[in-house]
Amino acid sequence: xxxxxxxxxxxxxxxxxxxxxxxxxxxxxxxxxxxxxxxxWDKVNEAYKTADGPADFxxxxxxxxxGDEVISVSVQDLDGNAQVVTGFFDKDKSGTVQEEEKVFTxxxxxxxxxxxxYATQGYGAHYGYYHSPMMSLVTGMMMGSMxxxxxxxxxxxxxxxxxxxxxxxxxxxxxxxxxxxxANPARFRPKMSGSNRSYGARPARSFGGGFRSGGARFGxxxxxxxxxxxxxxxx
Numbered sequence: 001x002x003x004x005x006x007x008x009x010x011x012x013x014x015x016x017x018x019x020x021x022x023x024x025x026x027x028x029x030x031x032x033x034x035x036x037x038x039x040x041w042d043k044v045n046e047a048y049k050t051a052d053g054p055a056d057f058x059x060x061x062x063x064x065x066x067g068d069e070v071i072s073v074s075v076q077d078l079d080g081n082a083q084v085v086t087g088f089f090d091k092d093k094s095g096t097v098q099e100e101e102k103v104f105t106x107x108x109x110x111x112x113x114x115x116x117x118y119a120t121q122g123y124g125a126h127y128g129y130y131h132s133p134m135m136s137l138v139t140g141m142m143m144g145s146m147x148x149x150x151x152x153x154x155x156x157x158x159x160x161x162x163x164x165x166x167x168x169x170x171x172x173x174x175x176x177x178x179x180x181x182x183a184n185p186a187r188f189r190p191k192m193s194g195s196n197r198s199y200g201a202r203p204a205r206s207f208g209g210g211f212r213s214g215g216a217r218f219g220x221x222x223x224x225x226x227x228x229x230x231x232x233x234x235x
Contacts, residue, residue, distance in 0.1 A: 037067035039103075041130055045120055048085065048106050049137075050144040054163045057146065061087055062177045066188060070173050071103055072165035077157035081110040083150070095164050103127055110150050114139035118147075 043064045051057035058073040065071050072090040074097050077083050085108070088101040102123035110116040116137035122130035137143065139151055149155055165173070181188045 037065065037126075039066075039122075039127065039130075040064055041120060041122070041132065044087075044104065045106075045118075045132060045135065048118070048120075049135075049147060050142065051146045052144045053146050054085075054159075054165075055169075056144070057085070058165050058169075058173060059176060062173050063180045070165075070170045070177075072170070074162050074164045075159045076162040077159045080155070080157055081150075083108045083157075083159070090165070090167070090170070093167050095167060097164075100124075104130070108137075108147065108150075114151055116147070116150065 044061060047057060047060035047064065051060060054073055054075045057075075058071070061071050061073065069089050071087045074086040074088065075083065076085075085106040086097050087103040087105075088097050089103060091101055092098070104120055104122050104127060106118055106120045108116060108118040117134050118137065119134045120130070120132040122128055137147060139148075149158075
C-alpha cells in the first residue's frame, strides 16, 4: 500500500517539531542548571558560628541559598586546632568533594586558650570573588557547639574522618528548604523556568553611576485608560 505524500510530509514536520522542542528543553537545562545564584555570605558565616553540628549547618546553608540545587557539606578536622568545612554541589552523587564542585570553604583555627578565628572563601566563576576577612572567636560569644566544643580543654576532634552530607539526606534537605521558603514567601522571589537570569546577584552598574537590575525600569507610571480625556464622538 502506497503511503500518501501528504501523510509523510506531516509526519516529518511533527518529528522536526518534536526534535526542536527536545533541543530547547536540553538548552534550557544547560543554561539553568548552574545559574549564578547569589549567596548571602554574612548569613553563611553566622550559620557556621551558631551551628550545633554539620547537620544543623547544612540545613541552615540550604535555607540561605536561593537556588534549586542542594548544597552538600563536608567537615574535616585537620588536627586538634584546625577545621575545614566545604560546601559543594555533589553533582556526581559520589559523597566526595571534587574541586569543580566547590562553592565555599570555611577554615577555622583555635589560636589560644578560649580564642580562635575563621575565614570563608568562595570558589568557581560565580563565587570565587568572595574572600571574607579573618573573623575572631572568643569564649563567651554566642556560638554553637560545633565551634565552642573546640575550646574545651579535653576536646577530641570528632571529624578526622570527614563528615559528608549523605546522599539519602539530600531529599530531606530539599523538602525542609521548600517548607522554609513557603513559610517565608517575602524572602524568595518567584523564578521563571527557562531563564538563566541571576536572582539576588550583585546589581550591575549602569552609566552615570547608578545601578540597574536585570535591565528593568522602576518608578515609571504607565498611563491608564481612566486617565485619558474622553473623546467626543460626532455623527
